[in-house]
Amino acid sequence: MSIDRRTFINRSAATSAGVALAGAAGTAAAEPAQAQERGHQPKRASLRVLGTTDVHGHVLNWDYFTDKEYDDKDHNDVGLAKIATLVEQARAEKGHHRTLLIDAGDIIQGTQLSYYYARVEPITGRHDKHAPKHPMALAMNHMRYDAAALGNHEFNYGIPVLRAFQAQCDFPLLAANALDAKTLKPAFPPYVVKHIRVPGAPDVKVGVLGLTNPGIAIWDKGNVHGKMTFPGLVEQAKIYVPKLRSLGCDVVICTDHSGLDGSTSYGDALPYPENASSLVAEQVPGIDAILVGHTHVERPCTIVANAQTGKKVVLSEPLMWGMRLSVFDLDLQLRHGRWEVVSVTAEVRNANTVPEDPQVAKLVRAEHQRVVAYVNQVIGTCKEAMSAAQAPYRDTPIIDFINFVQAATVKEALAKTAYASLPVLSQAACFSRSASIPAGKVSLRDVAGLYVYENTLDARVLTGAQVKDYLEWSARYFVQTPVGAPVDVAKLTNANSTPDYNYDVLGGGLTYDIDVSQPAGSRIVKLAFQGKPIDPKAQFVLAVNNYRANGGGNFPHVASAKSVWSDSDEIRNTIIAWVKANKTIDPAVFASGGWRLTRAGVPLF
The missing domain is CATH 3.60.21.10 (Metallo-dependent phosphatases)
Incomplete structure (x- = not known):
């Protein structure tokens, strides 16, 4: 034959x-x-x-x-x-x-x-x-x-x-x-x-x-x-x-x-x-x-x-x-x-x-x-080591860093437009739990490891009420855990096989708790912007990746929301360019501690 x-x-x-x-x-x-x-x-x-x-x-x-x-x-x-x-x-x-x-x-x-x-x-x-x-x-x-x-x-x-x-x-x-x-x-x-x-x-x-x-x-x-x-x-x-x-x-x-x-x-x-x-x-x-x-x-x-x-x-x-x-x-x-x-x-x-x-x-x-030579080039320094190991269940500086750069990029892009006065929020997810940035010299591969997908950046207008809906959808990622039940971080996330990349953290001045004792859809509490309860009618610009903006993950509102700016370059490159331009990554500048997991108001961690 x-x-x-x-x-x-x-x-x-x-x-x-x-x-x-x-x-x-x-x-x-x-x-x-x-x-x-x-x-x-x-x-x-x-x-x-x-x-x-x-x-x-x-x-x-x-x-x-x-x-x-x-x-x-x-x-x-x-x-x-x-x-x-x-x-x-x-x-x-x-x-x-x-x-x-x-x-x-x-x-x-x-x-x-x-x-x-x-x-x-x-x-x-x-x-x-x-x-x-x-x-x-x-x-x-x-x-x-x-x-x-x-x-x-x-x-x-x-x-x-x-x-x-x-x-x-x-x-x-x-x-x-x-x-x-x-x-x-x-x-x-x-x-x-x-x-x-x-x-x-x-x-x-x-x-x-x-x-x-x-x-x-x-x-x-x-x-x-x-x-x-x-x-x-x-x-x-x-x-x-x-x-x-x-x-x-x-x-x-x-x-x-x-x-x-x-x-x-x-x-x-x-x-x-x-x-x-x-x-x-x-x-x-x-x-x-x-x-x-x-x-x-x-x-x-x-x-x-x-x-x-x-x-x-x-x-x-x-x-x-x-x-x-x-x-x-x-x-x-x-x-x-x-x-x-x-x-x-x-x-x-x-x-x-x-x-x-x-x-x-x-x-x-x-x-x-x-390619090995390319990814190992040093592009900046970092004042403290950052890791994504706990990012799926804790607010971590390494995810805050992504949101910080994305929000800054959108703010600059909208500075001379009719949307310049709107506050800018940002969306990020943990794509790799092994991602890390060391203290000291930072290579291109360190930064690229934060963002392993070829996503680009978009900016969509959402209301405060829509932001809450968005967060509720994201919080489905956590397994419902009653008050008093033991907490095992290995079993707390990925409810209904939701992948890590479909759990979004929102930054840019937001603070909120996720009450995992509650059923999905009723978990976001104490949602505030710049220290005040969020106004359901207020307008915000959301810096969001094109996968999410186009409907990936089926998050509510964002795919139909008005787009006020978009970029053709990968978000990965945007972050790399920021490090090259600013030379130093300082977590003290952007680490927000903006969200936490709770049960009946008591923090899990």
């Missing part, structure tokens, strides 16, 4: 009948079929599909914010160099000629390595033989990826950077639900079809359908509005899965940058769910397996029955950043001249069990060293 790596799009054949699969844990399997012809056993074939997702710019097992090898409490390793070793092992087991490698998106954002080639030395800057190559393209091309779905973070740097990355890839970037806003035609290839050669039998035709996240329309509105539109995953899969079957595909694999559980972080701002992979499996007949992405969780194997056919669809999501590799194994049987899938299994493999592939590491060594 061998794989013809060319895209197959022109030939077609009759759609095969669906196979009723009966699933067990980790496996979906069918009863053995009768022999095709009397006295002859049917032909068998097998193939393997390997999958990664949410690699987020990790090639090497390196943390550019700490300037050392990556490690966490579970001793995970990260990066495509590690994954490449797992991939080669998996290919050797099954046969290179019958193994495909795909990705489910969020490739080019997340580390300073990927940021550098989007903003500092951008891949869009030159068009000659010496133009910089994106490290992710270098690694993925070497690893011989067959396809990758687009993730929402692919759009963070704008469409020109994404198109430049696309041009550097030797494999297609797929997105059946990324459409040109004017023509409503696909802006990227919806699918690719691969041939697997079977000696003495027809090729096995494998269709790979790529689906991205509708939330892009909200989260990266500034980059895509009027250019692209993003319908739902189920809606587009219903168009393209039958098309792939009509093209003669024996196997249909989806690679979805969308989680499993049907949840949505943007409320009713869009008619399409954010995490729709299980819905795709349930509502769209004809799919054999789905590589799941977006939610940064490890789900080795989930089985969902299709509501129409009863067929069991196998889904797998490997852990993010190249920590895990999903492995799908499919067995097929030749019936009446067509291949049919009779079993699918899925598992994940751990990148910390293998060494880095030396060839991948060598490919990106020069780029890596350039």
